[in-house]
Amino acid sequence: MDTLSYKTQSINKEGSNKKWVIVDAENQVLGRLASRVAYVLRGKHRATFTPHADTGDNVIVINADKVKLTGDKWQAKKYIRHTGTPGGRKELTAEEVFEKDPCRLVHKAVKGMLPKTKLSNAVLSNLFVYTGSEHTHAAQKPEKLDINSIIK
Numbered sequence: 001m002d003t004l005s006y007k008t009q010s011i012n013k014e015g016s017n018k019k020w021v022i023v024d025a026e027n028q029v030l031g032r033l034a035s036r037v038a039y040v041l042r043g044k045h046r047a048t049f050t051p052h053a054d055t056g057d058n059v060i061v062i063n064a065d066k067v068k069l070t071g072d073k074w075q076a077k078k079y080i081r082h083t084g085t086p087g088g089r090k091e092l093t094a095e096e097v098f099e100k101d102p103c104r105l106v107h108k109a110v111k112g113m114l115p116k117t118k119l120s121n122a123v124l125s126n127l128f129v130y131t132g133s134e135h136t137h138a139a140q141k142p143e144k145l146d147i148n149s150i151i152k
Contacts, residue, residue: 034109
């Protein structure tokens with residue numbers, strides 16, 4: 001029995017083979033889209049997944065302005081922040097955030113799906129969200145990724 005072939009590989013950031021992928025958010029449900037994008041950003045879809053390193057792909061999300069929310073989440077879902085002053089709690093509904101910037105809604109959803117660590121801040125810098133079908137990363141030659149085919 002060859003025991004050398006059973007060694008666990010630990011890949012670091014430099015050893016990972018990062019790709020650029022493009023995801024179309026048109027007619028996608030926001031939560032399902034966000035969880036699958038976070039899955040790809042972390043690199044959990046690879047056999048060489050390493051929990052302590054940024055080994056995921058760079059993800060470009062297009063058509064963020066055509067994302068859907070189910071039920072009455074457009075009015076019921078609240079985004080809360082605090083200014084730091086007494087009585088400085090601010091609330092925005094999902095509809096208000098979407099009207100201001102649809103990219104922010106997708107970005108916040110993906111951020112919520114990632115673990116709350118320093119590594120997630122680094123992983124989140126690999127996410128690029130655009131409202132239309134045009135993006136500025138054509139030089140990276142991104143591959144189209146069918147987000148519905150990812151099974152967690």
